[in-house]
Amino acid sequence: MDDQNKNLILATALSFLVILVWFFLFPPEQQSPEATEPETTISETSTATSPPQVQGEETRTSPDGQLADAVEDAPRIAIDTPALEGSISLLGGRIDQLSLKRYQETLDPDSPDVDLLNPVGTDHAYYALFGWSPGGSLDFEDVPGANTEWQLAEGETLTPESPVTLTWDNGNGVIFRRQVSIDDNYMFTIAQSVENTSDEPIRLAPYGTVARHGEPDTVNFFILHEGVVRMSDGELEEIDYDDMPDFEVVQREGARAEVIDVTANGWIGFTDKYWMTTLIPAPGSAFVSVAKYVEGSNIYQTEARQPTMEVAPGATVDTTMQLFAGAKEWETIRYYQNDEGIVGFVDSIDWGWFFFLTKPIFAVLHWLNSVIGNMGWSIIVLTLLIKAILFPLAYKSYVSMAKMKELQPEMEKLKEKAGDDRQKLQQGMMALYRDNKVNPAAGCLPILMQIPIFFSLYKVIFVTIELRHAPWIGWIRDLSAPDPTSILNLFGLLPFAPPDPTSFLAILSLGVLPILLGISMWLQQKLNPAPADATQAMIFAWMPWVFMFMLGQFASGLVLYWIANNTITFSQQYLIMRSQGYKPDVFGNIRKGFRRSKG
Numbered sequence: 043m044d045d046q047n048k049n050l051i052l053a054t055a056l057s058f059l060v061i062l063v064w065f066f067l068f069p070p071e072q073q074s075p076e077a078t079e080p081e082t083t084i085s086e087t088s089t090a091t092s093p094p095q096v097q098g099e100e101t102r103t104s105p106d107g108q109l110a111d112a113v114e115d116a117p118r119i120a121i122d123t124p125a126l127e128g129s130i131s132l133l134g135g136r137i138d139q140l141s142l143k144r145y146q147e148t149l150d151p152d153s154p155d156v157d158l159l160n161p162v163g164t165d166h167a168y169y170a171l172f173g174w175s176p177g178g179s180l181d182f183e184d185v186p187g188a189n190t191e192w193q194l195a196e197g198e199t200l201t202p203e204s205p206v207t208l209t210w211d212n213g214n215g216v217i218f219r220r221q222v223s224i225d226d227n228y229m230f231t232i233a234q235s236v237e238n239t240s241d242e243p244i245r246l247a248p249y250g251t252v253a254r255h256g257e258p259d260t261v262n263f264f265i266l267h268e269g270v271v272r273m274s275d276g277e278l279e280e281i282d283y284d285d286m287p288d289f290e291v292v293q294r295e296g297a298r299a300e301v302i303d304v305t306a307n308g309w310i311g312f313t314d315k316y317w318m319t320t321l322i323p324a325p326g327s328a329f330v331s332v333a334k335y336v337e338g339s340n341i342y343q344t345e346a347r348q349p350t351m352e353v354a355p356g357a358t359v360d361t362t363m364q365l366f367a368g369a370k371e372w373e374t375i376r377y378y379q380n381d382e383g384i385v386g387f388v389d390s391i392d393w394g395w396f397f398f399l400t401k402p403i404f405a406v407l408h409w410l411n412s413v414i415g416n417m418g419w420s421i422i423v424l425t426l427l428i429k430a431i432l433f434p435l436a437y438k439s440y441v442s443m444a445k446m447k448e449l450q451p452e453m454e455k456l457k458e459k460a461g462d463d464r465q466k467l468q469q470g471m472m473a474l475y476r477d478n479k480v481n482p483a484a485g486c487l488p489i490l491m492q493i494p495i496f497f498s499l500y501k502v503i504f505v506t507i508e509l510r511h512a513p514w515i516g517w518i519r520d521l522s523a524p525d526p527t528s529i530l531n532l533f534g535l536l537p538f539a540p541p542d543p544t545s546f547l548a549i550l551s552l553g554v555l556p557i558l559l560g561i562s563m564w565l566q567q568k569l570n571p572a573p574a575d576a577t578q579a580m581i582f583a584w585m586p587w588v589f590m591f592m593l594g595q596f597a598s599g600l601v602l603y604w605i606a607n608n609t610i611t612f613s614q615q616y617l618i619m620r621s622q623g624y625k626p627d628v629f630g631n632i633r634k635g636f637r638r639s640k641g
Contacts, residue, residue, distance in 0.1 A: 110163025112189070113138070119206050120199040125227050125368060130200065131161065134188045135208055135220055137230065138162070138169030140367055142317070149511060149519055158317055158367060167255035168312075170319060170365050172220070172232050177245035177350055184212045185246055192220070202226050215240030216353075228368025229378065235360045238353040248361045249347040250321040252311055256340050257283045261315050266392060266505055270333045270344055271318070272310035273386045274302045280392075286335035286342055299334040307385040310344045311366070316507040318390055321346040322364040325383040369507050372408060392505050399498035404506055411508070417521050418514025421599055424499075425606040429614070432491055436611070438481075440618040445480045492607075503599040514602065518555070521599035525553025552594045555601045560590030562608035569615050 116133035121140065128140035140159035147153045159168050174185040186192070190210055197206035205223035212218070217237040224230050238244055260268040260283070270281035281300070289298035302308075304323075310331045311320030323329040323346050332345040351359050366378070370391050379387035393400045406427065410420035429436070452474060460467035475481070503509050509522040517527055528551040563586035593601055 109189075110161075113162045116191070117194070119194060119197070121224070122199055122201055123224055123226060124202075126224070127155070128159065130206070130222065132192045132194065132208070134171050134173075134190055135186070135192045135222075136161065136169050136171045136188075137222075137365065137367065138167075138171075142369055145316075145369060145507075145510075156317070158319065162255070166258050168253070168258070168319070170250065170252045170321070170367065172234065172248070172250045172363065174218070174234075174236070175247045175249055175347070177247065179242065180244055180246055184214060184216065186210050186212075186218050186220075195219070196221075200224055216244060227371075227374050228366055229382075230365040230367065231362065232365060233360065233362045235358055236351070236353050237358040238355055241355050243352055243354050245350055245352050247348060247350045248363070249345055250323075250363045250365065252319050252321060252344045252365075254312060254342045257342070258314070263504075265394065265501060266315060268314055269312065270310070270342075271313040271320075271390055272302075272308065272331055272333070272344070273389065274304045274308045274331055275306055276386065278386065278389050281333055283342060286333065287337070289333070289335055295332070295334060297334050297336045299332055302331040304329050304331050309366075309384065309387070309390075310346055312342070312344060313370070313390060313392070315505065316370055316510060317368065318366060318370050320366040320390065322366060322384055323348060324362050324364075325385065371507055372404065392501075394498075394501045394505075396494055396498045396501065399494060400501050403495075403498050404502045404508075407502065408508060416514065417509060417512040417599065418518065418602060421521070421603050422606045425603055425610060428495060429607065429610045433614070435491060436614055437618060440615045442481055445478060449474060449478060449480065496604075499603055500597075500600050503597050503603075509597070509599055512599075514598070518598050518602075521602070522597050524595045525555040525598050525601065527553040529553075529557065550591075552590065555598055555605065556590050556594040559593060559601050559605050559608070560586050562605050562612070563589060566608045566612045566615070569612065569619065 113131055113133055113136070116131045118129040118131055118139070121128040121130065121137075123143075125143055126140055127143055128137075130137050131139075138159050138161040141155040141157050143155055145156040147156055159170070160166060161169060171188055173187045173190070176182055176185045192208040192210050195207045195209045197204050200206050200222060202225055205221050208220045208222070210218045215238065217239065219235045219237070221233045222230060223233070232250070234248055236244075236246065258268075262268075267280045267282070269283045270279075270286070272279050279302075287298060289300050291297070292299045292301065295301070305328050307325055308329065308331055309320050309322040310333065311318060313320075321344060328349060330345075330347040332343070332347065334343040334345065335341070336343065346363065348361055348363070351361065353359050368374075372388070372391065375390060376388050378384045388401075389397075403424070407417075407420055407424050410423050411417050414420050414423065453471065456467060456470040456474065460470060503522060510520070512521045513519045514521055518525065530551050567582065567586055593604070
């Protein structure tokens with residue numbers, strides 16, 4: 043390989059190294075939540091999609107402390123399913139208390155379940171509510187909203203087998219009913235009806251809202267999206283929390299908002315790393331999708347507003363909307379997409395720019411885990427499959443490296459003859475490659491193919507909930523977390539804890555897997571001819587140990603993949619080089635054997 047190609051590879055490797063070091067030593071700053079509680083409740087604005095437009099205005103209620111007391115004192119309906127536990131407040135019919143039974147905060151057996159939704163008055167209030175926006179002769183007092191006191195008409199506890207029904211009579215001849223049902227997983231169905239017993243037609247528009255008080259705690263890592271996620275007629279949009287206060291002020295909203303008219307299929311909500319709360323109008327129906335930030339209140343909202351409905355005297359109209367509130371399990375979300383018709387719902391998982399790789403990689407990993415029953419071994423088998431797919435390129439690469447090693451003496455002679463004449467040297471080397479049927483670029487192809495695969499697998503391990511708290515063997519109880527052992531306390535033999543992962547000393551706290559990674563990289567590197575330039579040779583010699591320290595705090599699943607990849611690559615390269623007439627040893631001495639390849 044000529045000096046120009048060597049310099050290109052070296053520059054690429056060093057750039058990658060600098061980026062990793064920068065993000066490890068200087069991670070994005072964690073945003074702290076707002077310390078003060080908002081003074082007003084969420085906006086009840088809801089704009090209909092069909093003319094004439096039904097337009098509301100922000101409902102100003104009591105200060106948030108009084109509202110919190112009202113929410114706390116209101117009667118509640120228990121929620122109890124195989125996946126969820128919580129309650130619905132009869133004040134506004136809010137779904138505002140929800141925990142996930144299948145997921146705990148930590149690996150501690152006594153760790154509490156993960157809380158998803160919280161009522162007003164608690165830290166980081168987060169809830170969903172549904173209501174109607176008035177039109178025509180109706181006013182806000184004539185329709186149910188955030189502070190409506192609903193009555194329980196049917197049911198006692200919301201379970202998959204027993205829905206609950208709420209009612210409210212506005213006292214002017216209009217009766218509202220709301221039936222809430224839920225499946226075995228995370229999908230609520232909100233079926234609402236309006237019965238007009240008055241002598242005049244009425245017009246109104248249903249809506250659903252998900253609200254978060256204050257900016258939530260986030261992972262705040264550049265490869266992960268947390269914030270608004272929505273699908274609008276096949277187009278996915280992701281909005282970060284810190285971008286929402288920069289929305290333009292929309293007069294009809296009374297807040298900063300971004301509004302999209304959806305003609306057929308869509309959904310909108312908030313996504314965290316592993317959890318999501320999403321409003322889903324009936325597939326095939328039009329609605330208005332709103333992402334909103336209410337200044338002063340410091341409230342983030344997503345809204346789905348359905349078209350205006352006209353109810354004749356003596357008539358009843360119905361409408362339905364769904365609410366997903368739970369874990370972003372791939373199999374569950376894919377079921378809702380493929381079997382329930384929620385278009386593009388799988389894309390609510392943050393697959394990233396390399397989605398064309400991350401999606402199939404995860405699908406294969408998920409299938410392997412269903413067969414093997416262990417994510418760690420599944421990662422190793424997945425590595426074997428990837429290496430098998432790339433083997434034709436790897437074979438050409440290692441054969442090319444062996445042939446180029448054989449041509450090294452002749453290349454040195456060319457350099458002596460050419461002297462400072464770079465053009466003459468290049469022409470001579472091209473002729474040498476051509477006469478011996480050597481492609482100098484062949485050695486770079488596996489590296490170029492491996493980079494997007496590596497990043498895709500990193501993405502899969504980092505964002506998918508299936509890797510969260512997934513054990514492998516022994517001390518590796520969570521493949522989404524760094525190796526918990528540390529060389530500083532002799533891997534647990536000494537009676538003191540390793541440094542906190544957030545401290546600078548954590549970079550020295552190497553676990554078993556990072557050390558094995560460094561050794562595997564060193565062994566693999568020893569099979570490759572050292573660069574002719576002394577500086578380049580020194581840099582490449584140090585790279586395994588630099589990467590060992592840098593990746594020490596990466597997810598164990600990713601480090602495991604890299605160890606498996608290096609081990610398989612070493613084995614392939616060793617065997618292929620021997621087949622070409624060379625007998626490499628682990629110390630990097632490549633001795634020509636008794637036979638020499640003439641191909």
